[in-house]
Amino acid sequence: EDLMVHLWYLHYYACRRFDKSPKQTANEWSPGGVQAEFRWSPGGVQVESSGVQAESWWSTGGVQVESRWSTGGVQAESRWSPGGVQVEYRRSPGGVQAEFRWSPGGVQVEYRRSPGGVQVESWWSPGGVKWSTGGVLVGSWWSPEHLKAPLDDYMSRVPKVQILRTKKREGLIRTRLLGAGAARGEVITFLDSHCEANVNWLPPLLDRIAQNRKTIVCPMIDVIDHDNFGYETQAGDAMRGAFDWEMYYKRIPIPPELQRDDHSEPFESPVMAGGLFAVDRKWFWELGGYDTGLEIWGGEQYEISFKVWMCGGRMEDIPCSRVGHIYRKYVPYKVPGGISLAKNLKRVAEVWMDEYAEYVYQRRPEYRHLSAGDMTAQKELRSRLNCKNFKWFMSEVAWDLPKHYPPVEPPAAAWGEIRNVGSNMCMEIKHFVSGSPIRLESCVKGRGEVGWSHGQVLTFGWREDIRVGDPMHTRKLCFDAISHNSPVTLYDCHGMKGNQLWRYRKDQSLYHPVSNSCVDSSASERRVFMNTCDPASSSQRWMFERTNATVLENFNQDNN
Incomplete structure (x- = not known):
């Protein structure tokens, strides 16, 4: 490890x-x-x-x-x-071209895995001066005791690296503030611990800050496999950071209006992922750093993102800078009880989102009466910096977000249970994880109140996919089928139609355009699967509990 x-x-x-x-x-x-x-x-x-x-x-x-x-x-x-140093750097392995330009200043940092740990090496730059003024590693009190001495011994051989340790559990946000307070360089670069920087990752970040010190820059985040350390790009690679109105972080395609002929050019992003970014040190503190009222982790990426855009700065993703990130399957430490992500998200919504916070509360009603602590200092900061309102942010920065995640959800075409006409049984999801099969089970309607989170509550929504949950509380899991005769399973919703595009036709069939087949069922085997469409087969006829005839008609008209 x-x-x-x-x-x-x-x-x-x-x-x-x-x-x-x-x-x-x-x-x-x-x-x-x-x-x-x-x-x-x-x-x-x-x-x-x-x-x-x-x-x-x-x-x-x-x-x-x-x-x-x-x-x-x-x-x-x-x-x-x-x-000033201007460097143009192009590589074309696999058809990839990248261009780097930067001003005097830069560091090359290489991370190498070895049985003893991760090596951090700072390479010298042209002219004989290290670009790095130093590094800070901050460990919380929960760091395993047996690792402290080996780490101290190893890092003693790495120049200009300082190790700070907290005496109590501070969490990500306050720990980062501790490290930032110890930093003395002109630029602060934040990295999660479970990262590996790629070749020449830093100069492209420094270049954009050198051109405009009020720019926060983020590298492209690649995926390091948790099990075998395999390295690959994220699906879609270069995409804009965004969020839905339950405040889940999302990635959306770069709209045609912002696409450039040279895909290595930096592009604006409304929201950062949170773990990896570089910022001018003085600008970071002018913005108030992180809100110290945020607990442990969560919501800080929105706070920084909204704040920099609304208060006179900008944020960019830099395709020529790449850092790998391990997406862990579990958190290797315990989170203390009583600390709530909900508090952080409400705090961000109350300070920065203005009337748009209502859209969050509509989807998260439990947030309405939740205490988010004293927000006086944060609201005074916003006033002192003469920050713009959130409506400006949505219209000028995140103008494409509502196309993917509308604040007011368009009406669904159908929702509730999906009952098979032939067997009088209902579709049900037993396990809310990607890859789970859709099963045929006895309908629960009429046998007590069914909450929105029950596995028989489904929504055929405005994206023309079928999701778990009612229209206001859908999970990010969609019906998916890969081919004719394949089972119908759950898969993470991607919003790109394809295998997750469905049609509910007047003959009550659920048609799958990609495979040119219909959803069929076997009551004896309790299976739900794709089959050749047969209008005479009752096992292929389905009734939604509720339907919106107008929306259904529009769906069908748009695709005739």
Whole structure:
């Protein structure tokens, strides 16, 4: 187990101009099997390479350097100039092209796994000065005792890294504030512990902050498999951060209006995922840092995101910066009782969301009378910074969010139980997890009150998918079928139609356009599966408990 998986930590770095002392620097680079070593000195450039074709030009009059190299499908071009380092970096393995431009300042950090833990190495930059002013690892009181000495011993060999430990459980948010308070660099970069930074990840972040110090920047977050440490991109890769009105974090496609010909260009994002971002240190504190009234974790990503946009800043995702993140199957520590995510979310809604908080309460009625603590200081901060209102945020920043997650949910086409005409039995979900089969069971209607969370309460909603729950409380699990004759199962809702697109036709059949088949059932086996459509078969006829004829008619008209 990696030592740093048990710690929350952050790295912070500062932009600095080149040191003019005659030091030499080595930078080792090996993307995609390319091995190259470059050495710089103020009097000239030396390039040593293995399996790399390289050309370099050096001018001492203005410190201008141009170098080109190409091997193994990787192409790169870089330029330095005296007014600030401008570097263009292109790689094209697998058809991927990326371009990096940045001003003086940057750090290359490589994380390597070894049996003893995770290694953190800061590489020197051209000119002989480390880009890094230091790093801080912050461990909460729950860090395993047997890991402390090995960690201290290992980190003693890593320059300029400080370890802070709290005396009591502070949680993610206050622990990050502790680390940020110890930071002295011009830029603070926050990283979760269960991360691995990829090649050349930091300069693209620093570039955007150097151009506009009020920009918060986030790397692209790739997925590291919890079991085998396999590394891959997220589904859809570059997408905008968003949320639904139950305040679950979501990712939505970049709208055509914001798409660029060069997919490596930074793009605006309304909301960050939360765990990984870089920010100008002074700007972070001008914004008040994190709200100290937020407990443990949860909601802080919304607070920072709303605050930076509404109070004069901006936020971007940077495709050329990539950091892997382990999405854990469980939390390897206990969360104390009495700490509620609900309190954090209500606090954010009350301080920042104005009248839009009502849409949250409609979906989370238990939040209405929940105490969120004293919010006076946060509201005064918002007033002092002359922040815009949330309506501005929704119309100017997150204008595409309602297309995917409308504040006022459009009426559903049908909902309630789905009863089979032939067997008089109902569809039911036993286990609310992806991959669970849809079963045929005795209908529960009439045998007592059925809550919205019961496995027989289903909604055929405005997205034309079928979800678990009533229209105001649907789970993010959808009916899914992959082919003719396949079972009907639950799968995480993706909102992209495809395998999750359904039609409820006038003959009471549930038609699946992708497989050109209909939902069938076997009462004896209690199975629900796809089959060739047969209007005469009662096992393929289904009755929803409630229907909206107007919406159903519109669905069918739109797809004739």
